[in-house]
Amino acid sequence: MELQHFSHNHPLIFNNDKQTNNHSIDETCCSACGENLSSTSPAGHYGCVECKYFLHKTCAELPNEINHFLHPQHPLTLIAEFNSYNYCNACTDLSDGFFYDCVKCNFCIHSTCSSLPRVRKFECHQHPITLHINPAEESSIGICQICNIKTTPSCVAYYCTDCNFAAHFLCVHEEI
Ligand SMILES: [Zn+2]
Ligand SMILES: [Zn+2]
Ligand SMILES: [Zn+2]
Ligand SMILES: [Zn+2]
Ligand SMILES: [Zn+2]
Ligand SMILES: [Zn+2]
Numbered sequence: 001m002e003l004q005h006f007s008h009n010h011p012l013i014f015n016n017d018k019q020t021n022n023h024s025i026d027e028t029c030c031s032a033c034g035e036n037l038s039s040t041s042p043a044g045h046y047g048c049v050e051c052k053y054f055l056h057k058t059c060a061e062l063p064n065e066i067n068h069f070l071h072p073q074h075p076l077t078l079i080a081e082f083n084s085y086n087y088c089n090a091c092t093d094l095s096d097g098f099f100y101d102c103v104k105c106n107f108c109i110h111s112t113c114s115s116l117p118r119v120r121k122f123e124c125h126q127h128p129i130t131l132h133i134n135p136a137e138e139s140s141i142g143i144c145q146i147c148n149i150k151t152t153p154s155c156v157a158y159y160c161t162d163c164n165f166a167a168h169f170l171c172v173h174e175e176i
Helices: 170-174
Strands: 012-015 045-048 053-056 063-069 071-079 098-102 105-112 119-122 125-133 155-158 163-166
Touching: 071 105, 125 163, 155 170, 163 170
Parallel strands: none
Antiparallel strands: 012 045, 045 053, 063 071, 071 098, 098 105, 119 125, 125 155, 155 163
16 A cells, blocks of 8 residues: 655555564654554554655544634644744644644644644543633633643633633643
């Protein structure tokens, strides 16, 4: 099985083995999400062995365009290259990989971050918490309950607006 993926100049070959070019898939990382190749199910990856360029099957098959609740104004386009003008709006990390991007608004989010749930339960709080962008005008919602650092306007975090509960995206991510 061969795939011509927009992120690479050479065709990528499907591989479902535990080994890829003599490297264990536990030690080889996916260029889209940075996780090792053994980390997904269903198993399998696409790769260009010559360039040591590998993608999880699931990452290689990400849709080119999505609508995302963190940026409902415009559809987001999948890009394989990090734009220097931006960083991931959700986790604020600069690491590379695949992003969903809105060029018009300089809004950019890791493909991995884009798949996190909008609403989740969190053991430190009795209500479900919702992932959204800090509305700048609601200055009363601000302190992250996990690290005690103030969330900034436009900061992506989990909030319970009824209780003024806020928790940074990454803080929740690391706790769970
Ligand atoms: Zn991946
Ligand atoms: Zn190649
Ligand atoms: Zn991110
Ligand atoms: Zn936009
Ligand atoms: Zn925090
Ligand atoms: Zn609450």
